Amino acid sequence: MVKCAFSGKEIPKGTGKMFVRKNGQILWFMNSKCQKNYLGLHRKPVNYKWTKAYVKGEAGVALKKAATAEAKAEKAAAKTAADE
16 A cells, blocks of 8 residues: 555555656655645645654654653662762
C-alpha cells in the first residue's frame, strides 16, 4: 500500500490521488484535504494533530521530557547523598 505524502496514513487500493511533479517525483494523497494543505497552502504535517508526523513528534517530545525529569531526579539524589 502507498502512504499519503501529508498525513502519512496508508491509502486503500483504488482510492486517493496521485500527483506527479515536474521533476518526476510522485506524491500520493488520500483526499483533497491533504492535497490542498500540502500543495496549495504549503503547510507542514508536523503542525497538525491528525497527521502521523505530529503524533511521532509529540511522542518524541514526551519521551525527552520524561528522560530529562528522570535525569534531574537522579542528579538531585546524588547531590543529597554527597551532602550527607
